[in-house]
Amino acid sequence: MILGLKTRSRRVVQDSSFAGIEKSKSDIIKNHAGENEKENCCFWSDLPPELLREVLMRIEESESKWPRRKHVVACAGVCRSWREVMKELVKVPEISGRITFPISVKQPGPRESIFQCFIKRNRDTQTYNLFASLSQALADDGKFLLAARKCRRATCTDYVISLHVNDMQKGRSAYVGKLRGPRRMHCIMDAIPASAIRLGGVGPTQMYFPIASLESHPSFPFFRSKSNYMDKTSSGSSSSKGDGSLILRNKAPRWHEQLQCWCLNFHGRVTVASVKNFQLVASPENGQVGPEHGKVILQFGKVGKDVFTMDYRFPISAFQAFAICLSNFDTKIACE
Structure with missing residues (x-):
C-alpha cells in the first residue's frame, strides 16, 4: 500500500512538472511569434517609398473586380x-468606374459607362440593401454598398441610409444620410451644377465623411421639391446662364408597335413590367437640347418580387441614386 501511494505521488509530480515544461515552451513560442510579428510589421512599413509604390501599384492594377x-x-x-x-493610386469612380472605399458611394459615378447595381427589399424588416453587380447576370451575390430602413411618420416617410445593415442610428460612423420621401419625382440636384453633364464639366467629389456631429453641422439636401425650386427661380436667384442646379426628369417612353404599348429600353436590365420602372435624363437648359441630354443618368426597374436593378452614372453618386430609388418605393405617385 505504501509503495502504491509513493508511485502515485511520484506520477503526479512528474505530470505537473511536465505540464510546467510544456507551458514554458508555449510561452517561448508565443513570445517569439510576437517578436516576429513586430519585426514583419516594421519591415513592411519601412519599405523604400519607390518599392512600396511599385508593389501597391501592381496590386491596384491586377485587382480590378470584387471580391x-x-x-x-x-x-x-x-x-x-x-x-x-x-x-493616390486608387482613382475615384468617375475615372476608374470602380467602388473601392466607403467614401466612393458619395462620389460621382463613371463618365464613360454606367455602373450596374441592384436593390434587395425585405418586406418584413422594411429594409433595402444596395449591392454592386459583380457580373452581367441579373441574379448574383453582389458587393454590399449601402442599407436603408423605412421609418413611417404621420405626414411623411423617412429612409435612414447607412454603411452597415445593423447600425442605422444617427450620429454613428456608419450613418450616411436620410431621405424624406417626396410624393412626386422631380429631382433637382442642388449640389451638382447643370454644366456638369457637358463635355469637360466638373461635378462635386466628396473625399471624406464629415467627422462633426450632425447637430452642429446639419447636412444639406441634395435635391428639393418642385415647389421650392419654383420659389427659387421666381425670386431670381437661379442663374439664366446655365450654371444652375442639375434637373433630372423622366425619359419619355416610345410606342412599341408589336406590343402596342409605351416602352423604355433598359437594354436587358429590367425583366418585369412595373409602374415603378423609370429612367432619368438631364433636363435641357434654357430649351437647348444637346447629345448629353439623351444619356440615361439613372435607371431603375424590377427583375423579381423584391429585387430591382439600379444603374447610374456621372454626375450623381451611388448614395444619391439609391436615395432617389428609395423614394420610388414609398408610393406609386412618385413615378409621375
Missing part, C-alpha cells in the same frame, strides 16, 4: 504610409 479587390482595401489598412499611397 479580389478586397486586397486593395486590406493594403490600405496596413499602416499610414500604405494608406497614403493607396489613396
Whole structure:
C-alpha cells in the first residue's frame, strides 16, 4: 500500500512538472511569434517609398473586380504610409468606374459607362440593401454598398441610409444620410451644377465623411421639391446662364408597335413590367437640347418580387441614386 501511494505521488509530480515544461515552451513560442510579428510589421512599413509604390501599384492594377479587390482595401489598412499611397493610386469612380472605399458611394459615378447595381427589399424588416453587380447576370451575390430602413411618420416617410445593415442610428460612423420621401419625382440636384453633364464639366467629389456631429453641422439636401425650386427661380436667384442646379426628369417612353404599348429600353436590365420602372435624363437648359441630354443618368426597374436593378452614372453618386430609388418605393405617385 505504501509503495502504491509513493508511485502515485511520484506520477503526479512528474505530470505537473511536465505540464510546467510544456507551458514554458508555449510561452517561448508565443513570445517569439510576437517578436516576429513586430519585426514583419516594421519591415513592411519601412519599405523604400519607390518599392512600396511599385508593389501597391501592381496590386491596384491586377485587382480590378470584387471580391479580389478586397486586397486593395486590406493594403490600405496596413499602416499610414500604405494608406497614403493607396489613396493616390486608387482613382475615384468617375475615372476608374470602380467602388473601392466607403467614401466612393458619395462620389460621382463613371463618365464613360454606367455602373450596374441592384436593390434587395425585405418586406418584413422594411429594409433595402444596395449591392454592386459583380457580373452581367441579373441574379448574383453582389458587393454590399449601402442599407436603408423605412421609418413611417404621420405626414411623411423617412429612409435612414447607412454603411452597415445593423447600425442605422444617427450620429454613428456608419450613418450616411436620410431621405424624406417626396410624393412626386422631380429631382433637382442642388449640389451638382447643370454644366456638369457637358463635355469637360466638373461635378462635386466628396473625399471624406464629415467627422462633426450632425447637430452642429446639419447636412444639406441634395435635391428639393418642385415647389421650392419654383420659389427659387421666381425670386431670381437661379442663374439664366446655365450654371444652375442639375434637373433630372423622366425619359419619355416610345410606342412599341408589336406590343402596342409605351416602352423604355433598359437594354436587358429590367425583366418585369412595373409602374415603378423609370429612367432619368438631364433636363435641357434654357430649351437647348444637346447629345448629353439623351444619356440615361439613372435607371431603375424590377427583375423579381423584391429585387430591382439600379444603374447610374456621372454626375450623381451611388448614395444619391439609391436615395432617389428609395423614394420610388414609398408610393406609386412618385413615378409621375
